[in-house]
Amino acid sequence: MEDQWAGKRALVIGDVMLDRYVWGEVERISPEAPVPVVFAQRRDDRPGGAANVAMNLAGLGVPVSLLGFCGKDAEAALLSDGLRVQNIHSCLVPVQSHPTTSKLRILGGQQQMLRLDVETPGGYPSEAFEQLLRQVDQEIEQADVLVLSDYAKGVLTEEVCQHAIQTARRRGIPVLVDPKHRSFARYRGATTICPNLQELSVATGLPKVQLAANLDLARDMVREFELESLTVTLSEKGIAVLTADEQMMAPAVARQVFDVSGAGDTVLATLAVAYACGLDARTAIELANVAASIVVGKVGTVPVTMTELMHSLMPEIDRKAEEKVLPLERMQTRVASWRAAGEKVVFTNGCFDLLHIGHITLLEDARQQGDRLVVAINSDASVQRLKGPLRPIVGEAQRARVLAALAAVDAVVVFDEPTPLEAIVALKPDVIVKGGDYTEATVVGAEEVRSWGGQVVIVPTVEGFSTTRLIARASEG
Incomplete structure (x- = not known):
């Protein structure tokens, strides 16, 4: 709006x-x-x-x-x-x-x-x-x-x-x-x-x-x-x-x-x-x-x-899912209103290409860490730079819209950089959540979030599920 x-x-x-x-x-x-x-x-x-x-x-x-x-x-x-x-x-x-x-x-x-x-x-x-x-x-x-x-x-x-x-x-x-x-x-x-x-x-x-x-x-x-x-x-x-x-x-x-x-x-x-x-x-x-x-x-x-x-x-x-997908400037206003109401803001990020049960579990676990969950997703250009010219399978607009429709997700922002550091610094979340294949030392923004009193939480991953594996199985089929 x-x-x-x-x-x-x-x-x-x-x-x-x-x-x-x-x-x-x-x-x-x-x-x-x-x-x-x-x-x-x-x-x-x-x-x-x-x-x-x-x-x-x-x-x-x-x-x-x-x-x-x-x-x-x-x-x-x-x-x-x-x-x-x-x-x-x-x-x-x-x-x-x-x-x-x-x-x-x-x-x-x-x-x-x-x-x-x-x-x-x-x-x-x-x-x-x-x-x-x-x-x-x-x-x-x-x-x-x-x-x-x-x-x-x-x-x-x-x-x-x-x-x-x-x-x-x-x-x-x-x-x-x-x-x-x-x-x-x-x-x-x-x-x-x-x-x-x-x-x-x-x-x-x-x-x-x-x-x-x-x-x-x-x-x-x-x-x-x-x-x-x-x-x-x-x-x-x-x-x-x-x-x-x-x-x-x-x-x-x-x-x-x-x-x-x-x-x-x-x-x-x-x-x-x-x-x-x-x-x-x-x-x-x-x-x-x-x-x-x-x-x-x-x-x-x-x-x-x-x-x-x-x-x-x-x-x-x-x-309304379409109202959850916001550019970074508007996301700052949204987060400020949550914070003014005393709500705890959680942040996680990823490509979220071909959404699967591992993604859903991560998002639900992340939402349990606070009152509001912001999900930052890589743009199509960012995904290509990270994973090659054949990715993503699903475009950024569709990925953002699907994530926004999930009950666990309060807002979605798309970033074009290799990492979400700019979004993290702009939004200053109270918690950053990543899956179990990360350690605190490898989480982008960990040092920054701790500098303003926030925390980093690593949640377990669901073994055997990844977008890369799903694509490989589809190709074999």
């Missing part, structure tokens, strides 16, 4: 904010009024609103440009610093007449006690919009997906929305919208609009409890506003995607919930990357559901990272 995301760029336009946090503990009630006293222990400032969508995209490894308005104040400087740290290309238009929108949250332990908002919605001068539209035209040329993140603070007027949507559609890139207005008319022509159930209820005029009726009207909106689909987040019920003709549902992934703030931004960012990669709607909403389940387990608007998403997807990846 990661390789499909490589090279994709996103453009986010919307209401940018600064999320400010004061963390502390509550030990008593104020004598001045019946309110808790929070003893402040630390403070934190994070990009929020549309900037949190950009932060989620950056966390997922996608380069992103961010357009919107800010004030000429200290909060703008803090916002700019936070975006710079995440390598987000910030193109915020400073407006003298407006403060940078900010939200101060005071938390006692894990509980939010108070929120203080500083903002002046709407009323931005015409010259600010003119500058914003010029930047839209410039930045959209490099984008693979456009996200409109509307918090109803005045940036995404109908003119801005339609200018951005029509420009994006002429370039053939998808447009995703997080709406905040009662009418979705200003988002006409977008690829998909992504309201939560409350926002959809406001748009339809029906109570939230009438879920089926709300979803039926949502399908009508797809036709009315010339959308490809409408994507509705339904909290614990999951996510629904509605087209003019059908409805798809992805149930929510169960996870303990600490804080739902920012979860919608996480869903939007994950959907945006999925659409940029051309993934189908079903896969897109399943990915978004997993990402949302991660973020609600955090406190505050904290983005999801690619490593976290990959780790949560690992059980599903483990069921």
Whole structure:
């Protein structure tokens, strides 16, 4: 999955904010009024609103440009610093007449006690919009997906929305919208609009409890506003995607919930990357559901990272053999996610040409040495250099695919060098396993793995089985 995301760029336009946090503990009630006293222990400032969508995209490894308005104040400087740290290309238009929108949250332990908002919605001068539209035209040329993140603070007027949507559609890139207005008319022509159930209820005029009726009207909106689909987040019920003709549902992934703030931004960012990669709607909403389940387990608007998403997807990846065969760079990311989860990584290698019982026994014994087994196999060119021009019998792609289908194997990497030393050094496994025809002194990478605290394990071989013998017997036959 990661390789499909490589090279994709996103453009986010919307209401940018600064999320400010004061963390502390509550030990008593104020004598001045019946309110808790929070003893402040630390403070934190994070990009929020549309900037949190950009932060989620950056966390997922996608380069992103961010357009919107800010004030000429200290909060703008803090916002700019936070975006710079995440390598987000910030193109915020400073407006003298407006403060940078900010939200101060005071938390006692894990509980939010108070929120203080500083903002002046709407009323931005015409010259600010003119500058914003010029930047839209410039930045959209490099984008693979456009996200409109509307918090109803005045940036995404109908003119801005339609200018951005029509420009994006002429370039053939998808447009995703997080709406905040009662009418979705200003988002006409977008690829998909992504309201939560409350926002959809406001748009339809029906109570939230009438879920089926709300979803039926949502399908009508797809036709009315010339959308490809409408994507509705339904909290614990999951996510629904509605087209003019059908409805798809992805149930929510169960996870303990600490804080739902920012979860919608996480869903939007994950959907945006999925659409940029051309993934189908079903896969897109399943990915978004997993990402949302991660973020609600955090406190505050904290983005999801690619490593976290990959780790949560690992059980599903483990069921698909084609997702186990990885180039070395992606294998490093996979191994890092296992290690972050406290899992012990085992490594073995070989040609594995004409898989036989000796190979299976080796792999099963190797898997018993830890939690995850990485198998490195020689490329076809490497096998030829080692065993002659008539080998391998089975090509590297087929050998890797067969190994990946085995329950004992968690991942497969192909190497072109005579030995797997480069892969061993890159992956830093906890254990290297080889068969009984080796000694520790003859195992490639033994010295290296011991240098970082790992170990070398020699397991017994099954006598009488080898690929060379199998080929010789076939030739005799």
